[in-house]
Amino acid sequence: MNPIRYDTDAEGIVTLTFDAPGAPVNTMTQAWTDAMTAAVDRIIADKDKITGVILASAKKTFFAGAELKDVLKLTAAQGPRWYKEIEQTKRDFRRLETCGRPVVAAVAGAALGGGWELALSAHCRIALDEARITLGLPEVTLGLLPGACGVTKLVRLLGLEAALPILMEGKTFNPRQMHELGLVQELADSPDDMFARARAWIRANPGAQQPWDVKGYRIPGGSPDSPKIAQMLALAPAITIEKTRGLLPAPEAIMACAVEGARVDFDTAARIESRYLIKLAVGQVAKNLITLFFNQTAIRSGASRPKDVPKWKATRVGILGAGMMGSGIAWANASRGIACVLKDVSQEAADKGKSYSAKLLDKQIQRGRSDPTRAGQILSMISATASSDDLAGCDLIIEAVFEKRDLKAQVTREAEPQLAPGGFFASNTSTLPISGLAQASARPEKFIGLHFFSPVDKMALVEIIKGEKTDAETLARAYDYVQQIGKTPIVVNDSRGFYTSRTFGTFVREGACMLEEGIPAAVIENAARAAGMPVGPLSVIDETSMSLSVHVMNQTRADLAAEGKTYVPQPGEALFERMVNEFKRPGRAAGGGFYDYPAGGKKSLWPGLRQFARDGVTWDMEELKHRFLYRQAIETARCLEEGVLMTVHDANIGSIFGIGFPSWTGGALQYINSEGLAAFVSRADALAAKFGERFKVPQLVRERAARNEALV
Numbered sequence: 225m226n227p228i229r230y231d232t233d234a235e236g237i238v239t240l241t242f243d244a245p246g247a248p249v250n251t252m253t254q255a256w257t258d259a260m261t262a263a264v265d266r267i268i269a270d271k272d273k274i275t276g277v278i279l280a281s282a283k284k285t286f287f288a289g290a291e292l293k294d295v296l297k298l299t300a301a302q303g304p305r306w307y308k309e310i311e312q313t314k315r316d317f318r319r320l321e322t323c324g325r326p327v328v329a330a331v332a333g334a335a336l337g338g339g340w341e342l343a344l345s346a347h348c349r350i351a352l353d354e355a356r357i358t359l360g361l362p363e364v365t366l367g368l369l370p371g372a373c374g375v376t377k378l379v380r381l382l383g384l385e386a387a388l389p390i391l392m393e394g395k396t397f398n399p400r401q402m403h404e405l406g407l408v409q410e411l412a413d414s415p416d417d418m419f420a421r422a423r424a425w426i427r428a429n430p431g432a433q434q435p436w437d438v439k440g441y442r443i444p445g446g447s448p449d450s451p452k453i454a455q456m457l458a459l460a461p462a463i464t465i466e467k468t469r470g471l472l473p474a475p476e477a478i479m480a481c482a483v484e485g486a487r488v489d490f491d492t493a494a495r496i497e498s499r500y501l502i503k504l505a506v507g508q509v510a511k512n513l514i515t516l517f518f519n520q521t522a523i524r525s526g527a528s529r530p531k532d533v534p535k536w537k538a539t540r541v542g543i544l545g546a547g548m549m550g551s552g553i554a555w556a557n558a559s560r561g562i563a564c565v566l567k568d569v570s571q572e573a574a575d576k577g578k579s580y581s582a583k584l585l586d587k588q589i590q591r592g593r594s595d596p597t598r599a600g601q602i603l604s605m606i607s608a609t610a611s612s613d614d615l616a617g618c619d620l621i622i623e624a625v626f627e628k629r630d631l632k633a634q635v636t637r638e639a640e641p642q643l644a645p646g647g648f649f650a651s652n653t654s655t656l657p658i659s660g661l662a663q664a665s666a667r668p669e670k671f672i673g674l675h676f677f678s679p680v681d682k683m684a685l686v687e688i689i690k691g692e693k694t695d696a697e698t699l700a701r702a703y704d705y706v707q708q709i710g711k712t713p714i715v716v717n718d719s720r721g722f723y724t725s726r727t728f729g730t731f732v733r734e735g736a737c738m739l740e741e742g743i744p745a746a747v748i749e750n751a752a753r754a755a756g757m758p759v760g761p762l763s764v765i766d767e768t769s770m771s772l773s774v775h776v777m778n779q780t781r782a783d784l785a786a787e788g789k790t791y792v793p794q795p796g797e798a799l800f801e802r803m804v805n806e807f808k809r810p811g812r813a814a815g816g817g818f819y820d821y822p823a824g825g826k827k828s829l830w831p832g833l834r835q836f837a838r839d840g841v842t843w844d845m846e847e848l849k850h851r852f853l854y855r856q857a858i859e860t861a862r863c864l865e866e867g868v869l870m871t872v873h874d875a876n877i878g879s880i881f882g883i884g885f886p887s888w889t890g891g892a893l894q895y896i897n898s899e900g901l902a903a904f905v906s907r908a909d910a911l912a913a914k915f916g917e918r919f920k921v922p923q924l925v926r927e928r929a930a931r932n933e934a935l936v
Contacts, residue, residue: 225245226259227242227243227244227245227250227253227255227256227259228240228241228242228243228256228259228260228262228263229241229243229282230263230266232270232273232274235275235423235427236273236274236275236276237274237275237276237277237278237423237426238267238270238274238276238277238278239277239278239280240263240277240278240279240280241280241281241282242256242279242280242281242282242283242286242287243281243282243283244256244283248283249283249284249285249287249288250281250283250285250286250287250288250339251287251288251289251290251291251338252289252290252291252313252338252372253291254309257309257312257313257316260313260316261312261316264316264319264320264323267320267323267325268319268323271323271324271325274325275325275326275426275427275430276325276326276327276328276423276426276427276430277320277323277325277326277327277328277346278327278328278329278330278419278422278423278426279327279328279329279330279342279343279345279346280330280332280419281332281333283333284333285333285334285335285339286329286331286332286333286334286335286339286342286343287335287338287339287340287342287343288334288336288337288338288339289336289337289338289339289340289341290337290338292366292514292517292518295368295505295510295511295514296511296514296515298505298506299506300506302506303502303505303506306502306505307498307499307502310371310372310498310501310502311495311498313372314372314373314494314498317341317342317345317372317373318345318373318491318494320345321345321346321347321434321437322434322437325430325432326347326348326425326426326429326430326431326432327345327346327347327348327432328346328347328348328349328350328422328425328426329342329343329345329346329348329349329350330350330418330419330422331343331349331350331351331352331357331359331399331408332351332352332357332415332418333352333357334357334358334359335357335358335359336358336359336360336361336362336396337361337362337363337370337374338370338372340359340360340361340370340374341361341370341372341373341374341377342372343359344373344374344377344378344381344407345373347429347432347433347434348409348410348422348425348429348432349402349407349408349409350408350409350410350411350412350418350421350422350425351399351402351403351408351410351411351412351418352399352411352412352413352414352415352418353399353400353411353412353413354398354399355398355400356398357398357399358396358397358398359396359397359398359399359402359407359408360390360394360395360396360397360402361374361378361390361391361394362394362395362396363394363474364391364392364393364394364474364475364478365394365513365517366474366510366513366514366517367472367473367474367504367507367509367510367511367512367513367514367888368474368501368504368505368510369391369474369477369478369481369497369500369501369504370391370497371497371498371500371501373494373497374391374497375387375391375478375481375482375485375497376485376490376493376494376497377436378390378391379443379482379485379486380435380436380441380443380490381406381407381435381444382405382406382407382444383443383444383445383446384443384445384446384448384453384456384457384482384483384486385445385452385453385456386444386445387482388460388478388479388482391478391482392464392475392478392479399411409425410425436490437490443486447486447487448483448486448487457483460479461476461479464476464479469753469754469756471509471756471886471888472509472887472888473504473507473509474504474509474510477500477503477504478500480500481496481497481500484496485497508898509888511890511898512888512889512890512891512894512895512898513887513888513890515876515890515891515894516876516877516880516887516890516891516894518873519872519873519876519877519890519891520712520877522871522873523712523713523714523873523874523877524707526703527871527873528703528713528714528715528870528871528873528874529699529700529703529704529715530696530697530699530700532696533696533697533700533701535704536700536701536704536705537704537705537708538557538562538619538620538705538708539562539563539619540562540563540564540565540617540618540619540620540644541557541562541563541564541565541618541619541620541621541622542564542565542567542615542618542620542621542622542639542642543557543564543565543566543567543621543622543624544567544568544621544622544623544624544625544635544639545567545568545623545624545625545626545635546566546567546568546573546574546576546577546578546608547568547577547624547625547626548580548678548679549624549652549676549678549680550566550568550577550622550624550625550652551566551577551578551580551581552580552676552678552679552680552681553622553624553652553676553680554566554577554578554580554581554606555580555581555584555680555681556676556680556681556709556710556711557605557606557709558581558602558603558605558606559581559602559681560708560709560710561605562605562708562709563605563607564605564606564607565607565609565614565615565618566578566606566607566608566609567608567609567610567611567612567614567615567639568608568610569610570610571608571609571610573610574608574609574610575608577608578603578606578608581602581603581606582599582603584681585599585602585603586599612638612639612642613642615639615642615643616642617642617644618642618643618644618647619643619644619646619647619648620643620647620648620649620650620701620705621639621640621642621643621647621649621650622649622650622651622652622674623635623636623639623649623650623651623652624652624676627653627654627655627656627772627775627776627779628779629656629660629661629779629783632651632653632656632661632664633661633663633664634664636649636651636661636664636665637664640665640666640667641666647670648670648671648672648698648701648702649665649667649670649671649672650671650672650673650674650702651671651672651673651674652673652674652675652676653673653675654675654721654722654724654725655720655721655722655725655776655779655780656720656779657718657719657720658671658672658673658689658690658691658694658718659691659692659693659718660783661673661691662691662692662693662694668691668692668693668694669693669694669695669698670694670695670698671691671693671694671698672688672689672690672691672694672698672699672702673687673688673689673690673691673718673722674686674687674688674689674702674705674706675687675688675689675722675724675725676711677724677882678768683881684711684712684881685711685712685713685714685724685877685878685881685882686706686711686712686713686714687713687714687716687722687723687724687878687882688702688703688706688713688714688715688716689716689717689718689722690715690716690717690718691718692718699715703715712877712881714874714877714878714882715870715871715874716863716868716869716870716874716878717867717868717869717870719863719866719868720780720783722868723860723863723868723869723874723875723878723882724878724879724882724883726859726863726868727856727859727860727863727879727883727892728882728883729773729794730855730856730858730859730918731752731757731761731764731852731855731856731883732761732762732764732765732773732796733761733794733795733796733797734761734796734851734852734855735748735749735752735760735761735762735765735796735852736761736762736765736795736796736797736799736800737795737796737915738751738848738851739762739799739833739836740796740799740836741838741841742836742837742838742841743841743843743848744837745762745818745829745833745836746829747843747845747848748760748761748762748848749761749762749763749829751845751848751849751852752849752852754845754849755849755852755853755886756885756886756887756888756889757852757884757885757886758884759884761852762817762818762819762829763818763819764884765800765811765817765818766811766812766817766818766819767811767812768811769810769811769812769813769814770800770803770804770809770810770811770817771804771810771811771814772811773800774800774801774804774805774810777791777793777797777800777801794918795916795918803817803818807832809830809832812827816830817830818830818833847911850907850911851911851915851919853885853886853889853895854904854907854908854911854919855918855919856879856883856885856892857892857893857895857896857904858908858918858919858920858921858922860875860879860892860893861892861893861896861921861922861924861925861935862922863875864893864922864924864935865922865923865924865925872893872894872935872936875891875892875893876890876891876892876893876894877891879891879892879893893935896925896935897934897935897936901925901928901929901932901933901934901935902929902932904921904925904929905921905925905926905929908920908921909921
């Protein structure tokens, strides 16, 4: 079946309806590309019989763009063939917009990437006025650039200064926002209104042309050589490198493509764009980011959720502990319209926790993102209390008290009886095994871990931890709840530290090991950032509190001793204990850690760290970066081998959104894949020989490497 229907009405208006057979969305497959060529051929042949063209879709979306699975398979050797295919699509778009007849895109659904570029091939875009519809060019988030004239056209429609931030950040918009930008010409109330407007526009604009085809056209805001634009472009590359650290090639390619294209005619600019796109598409970073996109899609679709449990929504949630975590969880519920009860030991403490949401709302109001009425509605969803009786009827209760086993057991026993029939209980622990905490529960099958990340209002991930007795219904409902509050769930099996805390520990401990080796603290921090980590290990352990880490170590010692086992300290842990116990520098909250935090001033490395310096110590920056990345990737693979992690997609998403593993890698396990398993094993073995057993590769990876298989 043809993926494009060609219909002509009595007025001579042709409607090209995109409707890929058997597919939920329209994509730029080879079949579609060939059909588009044939449709444009027919339009040109029938030019004297037609008065205009409407581009429309029979799907819920307008057009989804390129088939990303094809990009994953693309090799450098296939680059020339793919270049020809891209140029074919662009020729068809160009022939359509220069056919001598007005072309209107009737956009009733999402149009992203190639879909929006298709819409830009029309002289006019009319869209349904619905906030749910997403439009734009997010290719940079996939390591690509808009290669079907998206860069070339946006620069010519908006100018370099306005277009570059949109292109380089992958911003998307709803139809009303696009209308304000001037990229959607009209908004429609209904599909009938949209098509009526399209026909009216065609009648009123028989000689429509693209702006760049009109004689005397100039790029808005000036060319790259105009003083204002030249000044902006002189600074832009340095700002971009500072943001990407040179690890994400797409933003740099977009900037170069836009500037070079602005110096030449439209058709030459379009060819320049194709060349930049091919270079990105055959690169590994694009493949990593596309894999990450598919991993995110798997999680959104509930790939780790039990399939035979009906969908569920929370209506009333109890939160035990109004500290930073509990207050953040209350905000996550209230801001999504879920009534919640925030309980602490005193009314004063509970009210203080509720004020956290009030402060966030004040900031939103100041920035024009909310209003007093909306703020009042959100705050009304939070009931602050010191009484357990007020938890009655909650269908979910989450404890977010300090990481002390006895305290968690106490609040569990007090609050659990208040659950509504069928309700379940969750612990927001970051390290303590859920199965052990569930021993305080009267119904361990309805007990689960929900590990939120701080600050909750900014962090997207929630790690769901299955205890030994957690049943499928509780897991499914926990998954649904996390999505209900707009967070991203990953599912792991119970283990000390679970996945994220366990792997995060390897990052900060590796930094401590380097410091003990005599490597300067500034070099350690810079090496981590150069690898793509958001912040250095010494800075992040200051923020998360070394005293908490030491407390967790002590709790682990006690737990293992109770089991008749001996605690074996990990390399680097002793330094944290010295910082807390000997140097009295447990972290930022206590006034100082590896850094000093002067009041009103900028933080700086604690001068006392010079005592760790050693004469004659040398280092290799690439090796330091590898140590950070390999150590975390190896621990992630161990979690997969041990069954803590059950899927590769949970590992990749958890590593990036939970512990800040660099996005350019696509995630910790995708990093191993992208390095090549055999090469990864070889490099890890060299690191193990030099630095110890912590770099030993799990047998799972060795076996896959021997079979030349990836971790999927």
